[in-house]
């Protein structure tokens with residue numbers, strides 16, 4: 227079987243060794259002769275997986291015990307609500323940089339005052355707003371580090387006196403960052419850290435317990451923190467997949483991963499900019515290294531280009547319906563050889 231070059235936006239490519247180890251655990255989990263998905267999550271084998279999956283995040287992010295790591299269900303989309311439920315007392319500041327930010331704002335608005343400090347909506351979210359400052363009277367500031375659909379990424383984060391909450395669903399563990407600058411980070415696993423079905427939340431403990439509303443048990447971060455993500459049955463398979471991916475990330479370190487991601491992005495954007503048939507859709511200075519969005523100047527050739535990609539075993543290149551054109555998602559596990567195959571198709575197409 228020839229190799230498929232998987233540019234899918236999510237669920238997305240995972241390292242082959244992660245898939246192999248998941249397959250093994252499905253057949254025989256830790257020598258139990260039972261499948262990972264048919265044993266108690268409270269058995270010592272899975273408890274160890276959960277503990278590792280939590281501690282590896284702290285290690286990779288270089289965080290101390292001021293932070294808690296939990297794995298939840300309900301996707302990043304549930305975090306739009308949970309963040310506000312747990313942190314919004316009077317008012318919160320948001321930036322609106324795409325579809326996901328818009329949804330986060332909508333959920334928070336149902337619980338308190340939300341002020342949008344910067345928005346790129348009027349330009350179909352093709353840039354990252356930067357000309358705003360964050361006053362000290364907000365409960366928190368919320369941003370989306372990488373806009374999966376529109377192909378923009380925050381290259382830096384604003385300084386702020388208030389807690390910073392970040393949706394890192396589509397670029398978590400893709401680069402070196404000072405993670406202590408953030409107070410709450412969340413990410414649906416299925417873009418860059420594992421299979422769909424679990425959501426990572428990294429949270430500074432001191433942030434909690436400050437709102438006066440009564441929080442339903444399942445939506446209260448303290449519930450899940452106090453039970454080490456085992457208040458109810460966790461998504462055992464998804465958490466296992468994250469654990470395997472985290473080991474793979476830890477072996478390389480974020481510096482090396484970032485270098486590879488930069489090389490991949492440089493290769494593809496270099497072609498987009500030099501090939502007169504194509505055009506990037508995001509502002510250059512805000513381009514995402516994870517999701518590159520581009521169009522054919524002559525859109526009547528779209529189907530021809532998709533066919534050429536298909537013939538080269540390239541998967542998942544069609545753009546999101548709200549942007550059109552094409553999107554190449556280049557998550558950590560995608561090798562530069564796959565990007566080279568896409569670049570070759572673009573050159574031949576010209």
Ligand SMILES: *Cc1c(COP(=O)(O)O)cnc(C)c1O
Nearest residue numbers: 301302303326374393395396414
């Ligand atoms: C995919 C995505 C989401 C939604 O994640 P779900 O787990 O499907 O709820 C939220 N934010 C960003 C930035 C995303 O890329």
